[in-house]
Amino acid sequence: MDDDLNCREAVRLMSVALERILTEAETSLLQRHLSDCLDCRNFEVQVKFIHRAASRFRSGE
Amino acid sequence: MTDARFAEIEGHRPYLMRYALAQLRDAQLAEEAVQEALVSALENIATFGGKSTLRTWLTSILRFKVIDLQRRIISDRNNLEFTDFAAETGDESWLDDLFAPDGHWKAHPQSWGNPEAAFEQRRFWEVFERCLDGLPAAGGRVFFKREVMGEETEAICKAERITPSNCWVILHRARLGLRTCLEKNWFGKEASVG
Numbered sequence: 001m002d003d004d005l006n007c008r009e010a011v012r013l014m015s016v017a018l019e020r021i022l023t024e025a026e027t028s029l030l031q032r033h034l035s036d037c038l039d040c041r042n043f044e045v046q047v048k049f050i051h052r053a054a055s056r057f058r059s060g061e
Numbered sequence: 062m063t064d065a066r067f068a069e070i071e072g073h074r075p076y077l078m079r080y081a082l083a084q085l086r087d088a089q090l091a092e093e094a095v096q097e098a099l100v101s102a103l104e105n106i107a108t109f110g111g112k113s114t115l116r117t118w119l120t121s122i123l124r125f126k127v128i129d130l131q132r133r134i135i136s137d138r139n140n141l142e143f144t145d146f147a148a149e150t151g152d153e154s155w156l157d158d159l160f161a162p163d164g165h166w167k168a169h170p171q172s173w174g175n176p177e178a179a180f181e182q183r184r185f186w187e188v189f190e191r192c193l194d195g196l197p198a199a200g201g202r203v204f205f206k207r208e209v210m211g212e213e214t215e216a217i218c219k220a221e222r223i224t225p226s227n228c229w230v231i232l233h234r235a236r237l238g239l240r241t242c243l244e245k246n247w248f249g250k251e252a253s254v255g
Contacts, residue, residue, distance in 0.1 A: 006163065006164025006165060007160060007164055007165050008156060008159075008164040012233065015229075015232070015233040015237075016229075038169075039165075039166045039169045039170050040166075040170075042169075042170040042171060042173070045172075046170060046240050046243075047240065049173065049176040050239055050240060051208060052177075053180070056180055057076070057186070058209045058210065058211075059114045060076065060115065060117070
């Protein structure tokens with residue numbers, strides 16, 4: 001059995017990363033997955049965008 | 062006070078309502094807080110110097126109203142309606158809507174191009190608010206506190222009286238729900254389903 005992440009696990013880690021700093025092992029697993037997965041790279045951009053949109057929403061500009 | 066100014070202030074009511082609801086979890090109390098805040102804002106509009114945005118200024122007034130109300134209700138706090146958390150604890154079946162059994166996306170996330178361009182469009186913010194409204198109540202509240210107000214997760218969990226791990230799941234679900242909603246309603250109307 002390999003230890004590669006699937007998308008569901010990668011997405012979970014990206015959400016975790018917004019709450020705490022990932023361990024080195026987590027980071028390298030995630031990077032490995034992202035380098036192979038366009039879907040999750042798109043997701044990563046989107047979740048960061050939503051984060052910025054939320055701060056904008058606060059100031060109302 | 063011009064009518065335009067009045068309309069501008071009124072335009073922030075939905076946002077303020079959301080803020081108050083996140084803090085008070087009671088629609089009637091939230092309504093009351095917002096109403097008092099808007100009256101006070103209109104009375105004191107001359108003191109608004111434009112150093113912050115109008116929304117930030119209004120929120121700071123509302124914050125005091127909310128704190129007042131919280132003090133007033135603290136004794137019968139337990140009467141407040143608490144949860145739709147039970148349904149959300151430990152249950153990850155909602156993820157099955159998004160991911161196939163092998164863990165791959167069911168509907169592939171699309172490229173959103175240059176998403177920042179949406180910030181300039183009023184319609185985008187309407188969609189954004191509608192998507193926030195579409196989240197489960199607890200999800201909307203926790204997301205609002207965490208991502209919009211920037212509160213610490215620990216403080217949010219405490220206020221919501223839930224464990225950090227439940228809190229995290231609610232937040233995770235809210236982020237994913239919001240993403241799906243924005244993709245569907247704004248960015249990727251033609252998103253392919255695979």
